[in-house]
Amino acid sequence: MSSTTLRLAVVIASVRDGRFGPVVASWFAEQARRHDGFEVDVIDLAEATVPAELPAVPLMAQPDPTRPAGMVDLTRRLGAADAVVIVTPDINRSFPGSLKNAIDWHFAEWDRKVVGFVGYGGGSGGLYAIGQLREVLSELNAHTVRNYVSFPRYFELFDAEGRLHAPTGPEAAAASMLDQLSWWARAVADARAIAA
Numbered sequence: 292m293s294s295t296t297l298r299l300a301v302v303i304a305s306v307r308d309g310r311f312g313p314v315v316a317s318w319f320a321e322q323a324r325r326h327d328g329f330e331v332d333v334i335d336l337a338e339a340t341v342p343a344e345l346p347a348v349p350l351m352a353q354p355d356p357t358r359p360a361g362m363v364d365l366t367r368r369l370g371a372a373d374a375v376v377i378v379t380p381d382i383n384r385s386f387p388g389s390l391k392n393a394i395d396w397h398f399a400e401w402d403r404k405v406v407g408f409v410g411y412g413g414g415s416g417g418l419y420a421i422g423q424l425r426e427v428l429s430e431l432n433a434h435t436v437r438n439y440v441s442f443p444r445y446f447e448l449f450d451a452e453g454r455l456h457a458p459t460g461p462e463a464a465a466a467s468m469l470d471q472l473s474w475w476a477r478a479v480a481d482a483r484a485i486a487a
Contacts, residue, residue: 297476299329300372304379304390304420306337311411311445314453316378319409319440322465323376328473332368339365341392355399362396369400374407374476376468379420381412386420394427401431403483405475407468409440416443434479436471440464 301320303312316333323329340361348356358366369375379386394401406428410417418441425435440461442448448455455461 295328296330297328297373297473297480298371299323299331299472299476300368300375301331301333302369302375302377302390302393303333303335303337304377305382305387306389307387310337310380312378312380314449315409315411315442315445317453318449318455318461319376319378319465322462323469326466326469326473329469332372334365334368336365336389336393339393341365341389341396343388343392345395358396365393366397366400369397372404373480374405374472376407376409376472377424378409378411379417379424381410381415381417381419384415384419385423390424391427394431398431401428401433403479404433405472405479406433406435407439407472408435409442409465411442411445414443416441416445434475436468436475438464438468438471440468 301316301323303316305312313335320331320333323331340359342359346356377390379390408417408421408424410421412420421439428435441464442461448457450456
């Protein structure tokens with residue numbers, strides 16, 4: 292990492308057919324690129340092969356297990372990120388199983404990582420998923436920032452080209468979260484440099 296650029300991974304959590312995640316992720320990635328100091332990497336979990344079955348030995352006991360070839364790129368990109376933003380829908384008042392598998396296959400990649408959230412859903416706007424993800428990632432020693440972006444009834448908020456009808460509020464929420472991500476990611480990077 293340079294002194295001015297942070298590597299930000301934007302993870303599309305849903306892999307189901309007809310998903311809206313790529314639209315939301317594309318919008319957010321553009322906000323991050325406009326924010327000073329981020330190099331943005333959009334990671335689509337639909338492009339990775341993440342087995343549902345975990346290794347026999349817990350990942351915290353072997354933080355760099357042998358992974359299937361279809362997951363090597365995902366692991367490398369998560370590990371290289373200074374901060375991660377997870378773009379997730381609410382599915383049955385939680386987050387997608389595809390995301391849980393991706394989280395559970397990685398331990399060292401989440402340790403002391405700074406994480407933010409962009410949620411979308413019906414009335415909840417992804418807040419159920421975000422709340423549960425905070426608990427899961429805390430167990431992996433990741434720091435989740437307070438601010439988030441939420442799109443309740445997302446299907447009414449975006450036009451056919453993926454543009455927001457009323458962008459002012461979501462853009463302000465994204466900028467606020469990106470400010471927090473930047474501050475925390477720099478603090479963690481500095482702490483790692485001192486510990487090295």
